[in-house]
Amino acid sequence: MIIEKYSNICSAGGDEEEIRKCIKDEVKGHVDELKVSPMGNLIAVKKGSRGDRSILLTAHMDEVAFIVKSIEKEGLIKFYPIGGLLTKTLIGKAVQVGKKKLPGVIGHKSYHLMPQQERKKVPELKELSIDVGASAKEEVKDISPGDYVYFRSRFFTQNNCYFGKAFDDRAGCSAVTEVLKSFKGDKRPGLSIIATYTVQEEVGLRGGATAAYGRRDILFNLNLEATTCSDREIKKTYSPSTVSGEGPAISFMDRTSIAQRKLVDFVTEVAGKHSIPYQFKKTVTGGTDSGAIHLTEEGVPSITVSVPVRYIHAPWGILNIKDFINYITLAKAVVHEAENFNR
Template sequence: MMNHSKTLPEVTTTKDSIREKLKQLVSLVGVSGSEQEVVKFLKESLSSISDEVKVDNSGNVIAVKHGMAAGPKIMVSAHSDEIGLCVKNILPDGYIAFDKIGGVSDQLLQGRKVWITNKKIPGIIGIKAGHMQTPEESRQVKSSQDCYIDVGAASRKQVEEMGIKIGDAIVFQSDFMEMHNKDLISCKSIDNRINCAILIELFSQIKASDFAGTLYGVITVQEEVGLRGATMVGNALEPDYAIVLDTIPAGDTPDIDTEKSLPVYLGKGPACPVSDSVPGMAFTHIHPKVREMIEEQSEQADVQVQYLTLNGDAYTTDAANLAVAGKGIPLGVLATPRRYSHSPVELVNLNDADGVLKIVKGIVEANGNKDLNFI
């Protein structure tokens, strides 16, 4: 007897979609100031699911979707850039001196594989052979000024013939690694490609009939070096309110006093930094009505949110500049927890990302239902 049963197609879940987009996004080189490849990918991904997509001259991506009726302008934003390095000089013997861009720890440098330019030219940050190190040298952390990159060249000319030039972006080489629990992903640039993936999925799921007003999906440049793109876009769009999507360090590792210093856990839902600051540089306190939106939609979606403050702990997001752009923009922050911040092994739980999406989707669908009066 012939078996006429058919194999059912695999059901693609929201987490699967976020996972696939994240895998593509983290494979790209997009250091602050050199986000072109990421911006190109985002524009192409959003074009078919938006009413309009444009990229300004600085690289900020602005996707627009109109709702079924008049209503407020809501902006949901993430940033496209990642921390990294750049070529400072090509030395006569073929080695490369480099500068840091963004918050790169010197502890991460020696013995690392890197990619140079968006063509991913391979290189190695050299380390003195262990056999030749003095006991003192073995305990030292070299600064970036004392390090060099080896691309296997014997002269400046050979390096230049590879297509490498001064100012070229450099990132740590990092594979997309699924842990034993497949919901846990480790790689570079989780900050903030995970929220770029979430924003794409939001536009994919939301329909014009689902909400009133206008949705602006914005992906900013140069967040890691001063929240620069947020200022540009906030002044240009002047939305009625905004939700900033970013990542946040998880404090649930043995080297952090979690409950006292950083009460954020991987796998326990999105975080909402109610207040954060970098002394002398930035301060954010989310708007009370936008906080109410987050609370209401998290309850409706049955998603736990981890609320905290991080004042004076060198943590901030685009929200700091966006809040004071234009005439002032009421906003809230939803952050995806990730361990091992600003390293090539950042670790994220896709369930937390899915929670971010559920809450922000609910906020968009309820757009216009809440007034934004401060009192």
């Protein structure tokens, strides 16, 4: 299963080599061109029957993780976050450190050792350490500042849901791969597909900022993402961002971009035509690669479609399988009908 394979790989911003190689091996027999940009984006091109226009299909390869800051004399490892992470989700979580995947645990002062008032506070990240069982710095072998730290979460399926890490945005990468693999034999899309798996989205949309440069033939960008699913987290009097089981979420606006109304209408019309359930993302916080792509050169019409993930940007996420299937189905339908979009 592609989503399982991609989820279990550990690749954060600046360290995307393993996921890039895996994706490259998965798609290489299904595309006409395959290259890596100087920034590190993996670009896969499937030529269309029309040679004049293309669709830019994007998803980011990187995940939230950590990087080693220092090793203390007591043998504890201090670290920085790569991407947005909440400290209160980290304590006691299993991680792996460095190229040799040294197991460790994110530690903090025990409950029994805290005064009553301290128990009520959320610790700052600088108060946490990774404990690998060493009692001195010299015992921490093969680890140095700049090494990466990843959650040790492993993919599994339960109650019609996928459980795992890095669904943001390995779900999107899986969907892009499935779109490319849907053109079998001599079958070709109407528009050429420029499928770009980007780097360093979680630290500033950096791969997305270069994805559309030099491509004046792009009709529009379909950015495939994972997004917040707050149906279990907020009071019933509030509208959740998305609801698990109600289909892929279309973003009309977020902190970094506003989708053109005609592009929103096009995607919803395609969904309606093919009887694909969908929902609108009801919050407008956060940002995606669309925020960088739509500002490229003279501008690129861009829209983000996401799959809802509970507990996103945490050691574990939960993804509804029905949502994931409909998400891929919608991505395929939009790509197949892309030449009908009138910009």
